[in-house]
Structure formats: structure tokens, C-alpha cells
Amino acid sequence: MEKLKQNPIVVKLGFNRIVLCGVLLLMYLLFSVLGENFAGIPRILSALNYAYFLGFLSLGVTFVIATGGIDFSIGPVMFCSALVSGYCLTSYGVPMALSLVISILVGALFGTFNGYLVSHWSVPPFIVSMASMNIAKGVASVFTKTQSVSWPQGTSEQGWFRSLIKVGNFPVGLVIFLAFAVICSVILNKTRAGRYILSLGSNREAVRLSGVNVKKWEMLAYIICGTMAGIAAIFFVAAYTTVQPGYGDQYNNEAIAGCVMGGTSMAGGLASIGGTVIGVFIIALLQEGILALHFTKDYQLIITGIIVIVAVYADVVARRRKN
Amino acid sequence: MGEVILTMKEIDKSFPGVHALDHVSFEVRKGEVHALMGENGAGKSTLMKVLTGIYKKDSGTIVYEGKEVEFHNTREAQDAGVVIVHQELNMLGHLTVAQNIFIGREFKKGIAIDDKKMNEEAAKLFDMLHIDIDPSETMSNLTVGKQQMCEIAKAISHKAKVIVFDEPSAALTEAEIDELFKIIRDLRKQQLGIVYISHRMDEIKVITDRVTVMRDGTYVGTLITEECTKDDIINMMVGRVIYEDPKQHSMVPENAPVVLKVEHLNAGRMVQDVSFELRKGEILGFSGLMGAGRTETARAIFGADPKESGDIYINGTKVTINSPEDAVKCGIGYLSEDRKRYGIVVQKTIAENSTMATLEKYMKGLFINKRAERGIAQEYVDSLATKTPSVDQLVVNLSGGNQQKVVIAKWLVRNCDILIFDEPTRGIDVGAKNEIYKLMNKLAEEGKSIIMISSEMTEILRMSDRIIVMCEGKKTGEVDIEEASQETIMNMATREIS
């Protein structure tokens, strides 16, 4: 076992990541054996639908958690983006392409707001999240006059945006999502932004005293997070069509869970995009499998909660051993 | 001097990479004040932490009141009567003085804590110690000195039989030190065993009965204070004569230009109207007691803390420094006293830490040029002789001295002309210390200008070309190395300001 852990390939990929992958595969096998008609493309496509928007939320929040912060306004922000842009689309006749841009912009705007308050005013991220969660819900509701918004169907003229998810049975969304994951991974590991975001999560003062403009980079993490929420909104409506004002917070926990499960540490400084992606797939598969076994979503929540506790505990123990 | 109350025999303790205590022995008698001396990192604090159960010893025995004991935590030690007054204050800032003193053993009235009685008892303690502190004051509102007094009161309130003072005087004013000594003499009269850890030679002569000296984690010897001279002790502490050698004269040419000029700098209580000049190739020592405002001055110059007023000139040009970013742009680098908190990012590699201040130079388009980054890091690992298997090593795995070198490398990579070294050798073992000194001298020779903040007199005297002394946020003196001596500096450092 120890030997296995020392194997350079294992080290490179990360032991926890490999374990998580194993969990993912095991779950799939388990569901295939136990569930009705579980194996096969349709279930996977259905699970992917859930994984897309959740994945984008998780990718975004990975950056914020890497700085040692937190953002649990992402769910409501995603809904706000989808509602505002969708309302522009359906009620003001804004073209589809522009609506998608608006969605991303709304997300980025909230990200900027959160980031500014956290980095420049040192408001605790927890409180900023709480406030902007309320604000996002309120703004969405005011903007849409408390109406839910249904995005155009795939068959309609403006339904082309749905091919972002799939064309025929080909999961375009998966390609896009993985591409974004790769981009995020590159940003996090190969660029200045990522270096500083991770470093300031680990030791903010040391980075600041190195003459780095930490405010800028910290804010950037929140902007990335908000922007991702805006993109998540597009994938949400492409899969589920309708968004209702006043909600969205149910997805915060799952997004954060996916990210943390994958090995990103709440203490900041450690983040793994690959882990986040696997974590998200686990949650999405879980929710699909739970349904197939005729259980309710409740069990999914409980199992997710337990997996996160186990994953984080493993992380805590590993760290303690290191120090 | 009474019978032996505490004996520590052949205590051995290792941390990963450091042999902190190498079979050290030590004893305390009733009614004596036993000084424990040694350079920083000699192992004094570690020994005391082993005694009070904070660290677990690897081997050796502790005999207390005739029985072999091993305390598993401070609570057990306290209950047995062995109490430590920590160097780093263990106070709970949000609680009151009395609440701090009686934490963990509150007086109770039914289920309620009897704060009134605690205040009374604390007041009695303070009366006994002749200290004027309101027990119901919130701890964080007190000055460092007062907080120290509270710690002492707390120790005494434990009905202690052995009290360890870990550098108690570092933050105290003369008057407060006198108070402290009065208290210690009282305690000695009551047949308590007292361990007194300090750097200050004068104090040792005044207050202690015996002196035990440690060096590099080993026991060097024990002397009767009355029978030895200051030099005897120093020789035992230093082991090498070189330490005692002050720099004889400044290495800086007369005509060296002024690179940094600070005028009337004000930043809170700890920096009041500080002005000085730094010349090219100079090592400017900043001396003073703990809490004198040296670090605060450095941080204000560096833009790490906001300043209220004052002008800074670099090479004669006035500059605005509002953030470390500005300072770094002006060519100033700052090596903090607390590396772990302010210097390095422990979860990152040597290479990543080395380019922390200069990353924009190691980019290939949008991406970090990792090869170039590793290259420059390797260059400095070689030139600073940092001991590490590779530049990809996480900094957390390095020893203190090597971590310090990584921080130095960070600023050298940046090519800063002005370097502020804040306690550059704190927590670094002696061998590495010498290397750091050599390095600083080399840097100065190469034309870098260095501000060195140090609490170690020998360090100040050995390294500085010129010395500025601070006390309570004000500059109280400036001497060239030729005129400097421990006495003159200490005099300035403790001068009461009218």
C-alpha cells in the first residue's frame, strides 16, 4: 500500500484522486447491477445534464476556496443569471447569442461585487456570500417581475443553444465542460493568476509582503467564480429549460461538496481541478443512481454529506501526519 | 540554597531534521534563581517545554520532589506546581485579566463562575506583587509589559514550587524590570525554585544564583554566578570567539551615497517621528527591546502597514509607498521576523517561493516558464548553499536556516537594492547563522544596502556599520560601530523618554 502511494505515477495523479476515481467506477458498477436498465447511454446523458451546471459551479468555486474563501451565493447567482438573461431573451427580444453573453456578464458582475467586498473591504467571505445570495435572488425576482423564465425549446428557432449540451446523442457539453476544466487547470497551475491565488490561500501575508497585489488576485478568483456561475446558468437552462426566481441555493452545497470532495482544501492553498471534476461526476452519478434504485433525493444528500466528511477527514489526517 | 527540587537528566529530543536537545541535564534547588542561558536556538525553550509536558521527550528522566515524573500536558505540570511564564504570551485577549489568571480553575458559586471572587483574588495577587492592574480590565487593552505581569501573577497563583521565566524582561521597561526582580526575590525567599531564561548579562549577574549554559542543544556547564565573570558566561555560550568580536569599524566608504532616506515617519504608537539615512553598501543595525517599534518601522517603510505621515526618499527622489507592491517597485525587499507567517508559502516549492516577487519576469506569454523558474531558483540554491534535494522540494520540509535562504533568494531574484532583514537569524542554528552573516556581508560588499533589525546584541555589534536604537516607538540613539558597545546601546534602548 505504502509502496503504491510512493509510485511516481500515483504521486503525480494524486492518491486521493485515484481513490475517488475508483469510487466513481464502483458506484457505476453497483448501480448497473442493482438499478433497472442502468447501464447504457441514456442514463449517462441524464447524469451528465446534472453534472454540467454543477461542474461549472464547482470549477468556479474551486478558485475561491483555493484563496481560503468561500462563496455560497453561486447557486442563486446562477439562477439570477439565467433569469435576467432569459427574461431579456423572451421579453425584450434580445438575440440568443447576446443573451448568453448577458448571462455570463451577470455572473461576472456578482463575482466582482463579492470579490471587491472580500478583497478591498475585508468583509468575511461568509457574510458577503450571505448578502449577495439575498441580493441575487431579489434582483432576479425584481427583474423578472417574479416570473419564472422558460428558455426556448430545442425545436424552436432560437433553440440552437441546446446543442451546447448535446447534438443527437453526442455529449457536446461534456467536451465543453472538460475543455473548461483543462483551461481552469492551466490557469490554476501554469499562470500567474493561479500561482498567486493558490499562494495567497496558503499564506496571504507572505504573498502581500512579496509585493504582490493580493487584492487584485483575490478579487480575480471571485470574478472567475461568478463568471463560471454565469456559464453554469446556460448549461442549466439548456438541460432544464425553466428557472424560477427565489431559488438556487439548493445547488450551493452540492457544488461546494463536489469541489471539496476532490481534494480542494477549505484552509486554502490546495486545489485540484481534476479532483473537482471527479467529485462532480460522483454527485451527478449518485443522483441518477439513487433515482434508478427508487430512492429519493434525500438519500443522495445524505450520502454526499457522508462522502464529503470522509474525504475531508482523510485530508485532515494526511495533513496532520505531514506536519 | 535548599535541597534539589527538580532534576532533568540526559534529556534527548529530536525534531525532523533537528537534534534539538542532545542529552541535556539541568537541576533546580529550592530557593535559588537558576539562569538558563544560551543563544537563540540553543535549546533553552525546548528544554522547558519538555519539562512542562508541551513536548514529549525522546529519552531521559525528570525527577521532581524526589519522584520521577512525566507531565503529559501543562495542566498536569501546573497541578504539580511546575509553571512556565511563556515568552510568547498565552493570553486570551477577549477575556479579562482575572479570567485569564484563573482560566481552567475558576472559582465557582453553584454552577456560576464567581467573577467577583476571582477579581478579589487577582487583586490580592497584584497587591502581593505590588502591581497596579485592574483585574476586570480586558486583557487585550493592556500593554505588553502589563500582560507579562499578569502571566507572572498567574504562575504564582498556581501555588507553584518551580517557576520558569522564559525571557520575562524582554518587553519590560527598567521600572518594570525592577518590579519583577523584587517579585522574584520574594519568591526565592519563599523557597521556590526559579528558572530564569534570559539573554541579558546584567540581569543574570543581578538576580541569579547559578547559571547553566546551553549551546546548540547541548549542555555546556553550570557556574555559580558570584564566582564567574560575564566573559566566562559569554565564552561558554558562544564557544567561538568570533561571536564576541564586534565589527571594529564601518566598512562603508565615507562618500557612499544615501540610497534611502526616511524623514519624520509616523505610524501609530509604535512609530513616532523616526528619521534616518541608509547608505549604499551599508549594514544599518536596528537595536532595541522587544516592542520598541523596530519591526513596525520596517513595516511602515515597506508599506505593509499604513503610515500617518513621513517622507521616504530613494536615491534622493521622494517616493510614495502605500503598499508592499510600491515598495518592491522601489527596490526594497523585506525579510520578516516571522518567516512562517510572513515570509514563505510553506505549501509551495522552493522554485515557486523564489519567484514569488518576480513572477512576471518568468512568464512565457500567459504561462509561467517553469524551466526558467527552476533555473533561477537552482542558481540561488547553489549560490546560497541551500541544503535541499531539489528546487521542487516543498518549503515546509526545509530547516529554518534553509527557509531563510529561500526568502533571501526571493529578494535576490528580484534584485532589490535595499534589503530589510528583520531578525534574520531567529530560530536558526549556529552554523547556518554564520552562513547568513557571511551572505549579508557579501551582499553589502556588492553594493546592496541592508537594514538589520536584531534583538541579539552580539549580532548587532558584529554585523552593523552603524546602529540605530529605538525605544517605545521613538529613535533614541544612533551610533557608529566604532563607538558602540553593549552598554551604550542598552542604555539608549531603555532610556526613559521625557
Next chain:
Amino acid sequence: MSKSSAAGTQNKSVISRLGGQKFIVLLVVIGLIIFFGAASPDFRKYSTAMSILDYSYYIALMAIGVTFPLITGGVDLSIGTGLICYSLTGGFLIVQKGWPVGAGMLVALLLGIIMGLFNGVLVAVMNLPPFLATLCTCMITRGLGSIFANRLGISWPTSGTEGSWFRNIFKITVNGTKIPLGFLWVLLLVALMAFVLNHTKIGRYTIAIGSNKEATILSGINVKFYHIMAYVISGFFAGLAAIAYSAVFSTVQPGTGAGFELEAIGGAIIGGVSASGGVGSVEGSLIGVFVICLLKTGLPYIGLQANWQQIITGLVLIGAVLIDIMKKKKEKD
């Protein structure tokens, strides 16, 4: 210079003697009452006060409890969904299984304590970050509540029916006048928990842990135990809040409750609990809760739609914290 700073400290001590932020927030509460009262005559009615109080009980109870984990420097996100979980389970046993109401209430309280214990163990013994640990238990309680109650929405016995005596705990009608008994209990509990916080070991060590955990351990205190206790208190009060919620709103729906905790935590923070721990008071949290409740209940009276209420609540929260941050900045300078 020195003179003015001396005057400054004197000013500060006047306010801090009156309770610092608590005092300011109390003024805000009074200001809000006056404002709404002036803007809407309907707001001035006794019955409005009753509605506000009714609405405040469960948030206030949660806020009292969550003050403890907050002061240790942690947080408890599980209280909102926990409340619903306990209420559903208790109600299910009463309505579907025919248990006596008292027993159902006891079950709710017990569940709260158990969940608190679980949270405490996760945080204090297993060293999980409080935010994450309670985020997980938030999900878990949400699922459990739904499962325990068989996914049914539960209506606790309504007034007038058998077993509705528990409603009188919070509101009793004497000669046709409704007496907000619940407010009395809340005040008593605030007094009790303020006592616990300030005058017992549990409270003292709660503050100590939030102030400097390392130093507290070094003082030889069984930090784990007291750390767990903070979460147990929080869980217990979530249990109490569950009873209050059931008594006031009758119907409990599975899947709800997420968001309640934020109102309670928001209230506590507005009331002066520091997000970084060590500072806070139970009475402050109560006052803070009333700011939130007043906004929630008062804004409809001046004709603001629910969606505007959310925006305003968000802004007020940030405003409150910003004021605190500015104040600290000023003090530091």
C-alpha cells in the same frame, strides 16, 4: 492630539459600557420600529407586534444557540434544515403514530442534541473545518427529515384540537387578549444563555476557544469537550426552534429549512458576534435577529414586494459588517 484621543477613548467607553454594537443595533431596531410605524398606521397595531414576535421566535432561538459555535470561531449551518428535520420527526410521531405531543417535542429536542453532538465531534475531535462539517450535516439533516417523516408534509395539531396545548407555550389568550408568552421564554432563555456565556465554564471556555484555541489548550482545559458543548447548545436550540416553528406555523414541509440558518447567523453577526470568533453576546444576537425580523415583516407594510425585501436584507447585512470593519479600522489607526 493626546487630548482629543483621550476624549475619544472616553466616548468609546460610554458606548462600550452600554454594550458597543449591541447598543447601536438596538437604536437601529428602535429606528426601524419608528420608521415603519410612521409610514404605516397598520404597523402600529398590537397584532402586528404579535406577528413580528411570532415570526421571530424560531429565528431568535436558533440565533441564541448558534452564537456559541460562532464565538468559538466556527459556524453551524445545519440548524436550519435541522430545525425542519426535528419538527418533521416530532410531528410525524405525533400525527401519524399517535404519540403524545410532549413526547414528540422531546424527540425534537433530543434529535437536536444528537445532531449537535455529531457536529461537535466532527469539528472538535475530527478537526474538520466547521463550515464544511456543518454543511454536510445540513445536507444530511435535510435528507433525514424527509426520510423520517416519510416525505410527508406534517401539520402539528392545530389550535382547538386535542394536543394543541403546546401552542399555548408561545401564545396564550387571556380575556380575549393574546399574550406573547413565547417572547417571555425567549427573553428568559436569552438571560439564561447570557448567564451561561458570561458566568459559567462552558461560556468562559467557549470565548477562550474563539479567542486563542492554542492558549486554551495550554491552560490545561479539556478543549474538545467544551468545543463539542458549543455545538450541542446550538443543536439543542435548533430543537427548541423546531418546537417554536411548529407551534407558530403548524405545517412543516420536508425539503425546506435551508436559509433559516442564514437568518439566524445574520442576526447574530449584526448583533455583534465577530465572524472570526471570540466576541459576541447572546443578547446582541437577539437584537440582531429583530433587525432581520423587522425588515421581513415591516417592509410589506410600506408596500415593498418580497423580492425587494431580499435585496434590502442583503444590503443591510453588508452594511452592518462594513460599519463594524470601519469602526475597527478607526480604532486601530
Next chain:
Amino acid sequence: MKKKILATLLCASLAATLLAGCGGSGNDASSASSDAATTDESKPAEDNTADDADAATEAEEDTTAVATTGGDYKFEIIVKSYQSSYWQAAVTGVNQKAEELGVTVNCTGPNAESDIADQVNMLNNAINNAPTGIGLAACDQEACLDSLQTAMDKGIPVVCFDSGIPSAPEGSVLATIATDNYAAGATAAENLYPALKDKIAAASAPVRIGEVNQEATSESITSRGLGFIDKIIELAKADSKSVAVIGNEYYVNNCSDKGDEASADIIIEVAVPAQTTVELCATEASAILNKADTIGMFGSNQVAAEGILTANENLDVLGTDPETSILAAGFDAGSVIKGAITSGKMFGAVTQSPLAMGQTTVEVLTKIANGESVSDVPTQGYWYDSTNMEDASIAPNLYD
């Protein structure tokens, strides 16, 4: 055409039952099988969307021969939520009927009516389970359309209950069992208005009628709300009283005449809480109930009506005498509302028959599976108050 589709559906579902391991004793079903085979060939359009489904159907064709024509049906029923006892009654109805007919049902539903995405997932999952048929009470009219298409492509018949899906793909929803919510809302107005009439006539200042809707998004709620508003406007105009509608923008903008608040005799104030929970409905309701000029209230579903009653716990302004109290009309039943009507706190309410609705859904699904033709089944909203609660026509619809 319709018959062909039915046959396809039947075939697929029968096969699915087998695949799922529930295959029972084999009677002769060859006619169905051959029918299915022909329809399959005649519908190549399916190919592009569901290769998989086709593969499945093909694989199943051989086995259909042994499938039964009777009992072994399996239906997936998806309700909007389990939050209110309305849905519990519907599920009870479903289960009762299923037992009676000897079919298997699997009821699911999201935790809250707002969890639209969850419901879509459940629907997709149900389709993947390849049941004989699906009964759906859609949370949202648009979100399910794609899935309905898939269901149709796979030959799974869908029956909507409680709420219709007007824009569903042609042929996917075979029947809708729902109440005309607009008419049901109007029913509440028809019964409430006469009781308030004298007071309105006598009033010197404008009077206020409040309406609490849990949201402004779903078809059922908005129709009820608008039905109520429009009916009041109509009735008031007949008495030559003017009406103004204020509050939530959706209802104001979509009612027949929003009027002018300044000059109106009757003001209808519409409140919508931020989320569909009882405590938020209660907060909104109490603000309206507290106004001195309020004479009537309407809560357009169980949650909203319970919210009004919760608010009244303090205010104690509701009753049945228009002179001394505010009259409140509710919607749906449940122990809280029933209790309030019995004790005279609530004037009356409109109930639907979720129990019957559930039963009918299963019945219709079975009929489809048997190859019978089906059509929409309109259900009704019944007004009930303390006087007629015991009536044989009402009592069965008053669930707890």
C-alpha cells in the same frame, strides 16, 4: 395513426416489463406484437433521436409474444412535490387504484414544487425505467418538453394530471386530467363576493380584498389567482363598483382590468412571497390582514391558505360574519383548512379531488395500456364551507 402509436407504446411497455424482470405468465399477445412491428417500421423518424430506444424495442419484439395483455403494467407516477397533503391524497388515490387494478406503480416527486430540475431528472429516470406509462404532474410547463419528446420516441405514453402541458409535443401527452384552475379560482370569487356584497355596497371608503399566491410562475397557481381576480372584477362591475388590482406585477398586468387605485371602490392586493413556504406566506398575509380596510382574503393553494390562517392566529380578524370580520377563502383541503372552516375561521374553500384525480390517472393509464382510446378528463373545483362539508358530493374530496 393514434391507434398505431398506441400499439407501439403498448408493445414497448410490455417488453419493458419483461426486461425489468417482472415478466409473468404468458398469454397470447401476438396481435399486439405484429401491430407493433408494423408501426415500428412505419416510423423511421424515430431513428435519429433514439437509436437506443429502437435497439431496445427491437430486442423486445421477440419477447412480446409471451407478454400478458392484463395486469402486469408498471406505471411511473411523478407528482409535483410531497409538501402538502394535497399530493399525499393524490398518491393515495394512485395507490388505491393500482391495487384495485393489479398494476404496479412507482410514485416519486421532488421535495418542493420549485425543484424543477429535480423533477426533470425524475422524469428522465422514469423514462429510462421503461414503464408501461407515466403519470405526470408537471412543476413547469416548459421544462419537461424535451423529456416528453423522448418518452414519445420511446413509445411511452404520458398522462398529465393536476396541471396540463399545453405546449407538449403532439401525441406525447395522451390525456390530461386536470382542473380548470381559472374556473376554480372564479368559483372562490363567486362564493366569496356575495357574502361581501353588502359590506361593499355600504362602504364609504374603498375596501380591500387580499390574495396570497405562493408564486407567480406555475400555470395552476396563476390561473387560480387570475380567475379569482377577474371574477371579482366582473361581479363588482355588475354592481357598478370599480376595482383596482395592486401588488405583484404579474397578476396586476395579466388581469382583465387593473383599474386605478386612487378611484377604485375595491382594491385587490396580490402578495407573492419570496419562496413557497408557509412562514413567508404568513408574513405577507398578515401585512394585508392588518390593514383596516381589508374585508376579504383568498389563498390560492394549500400553502397560501395555511399562511393566511397562520397569520390570523395573532390577528384574529377572520370569521364568517362580514360585518365584524374578514372573510377568507382558501383552496384545497387538509386538516388545517378543514379545521378552520369547521371552527368558522375560514369562510370556505375550493377543493379539487386529488384522490379521484390520482385514481383516474391510473385508470386512464391502464386503459391506454390496454389499447383503449382515452380523452381528457376535466376535474372540478368544488366550493365547500361549513354548511356542506358533510355532503356526499363534497366529503370524499376533503382529504386530511
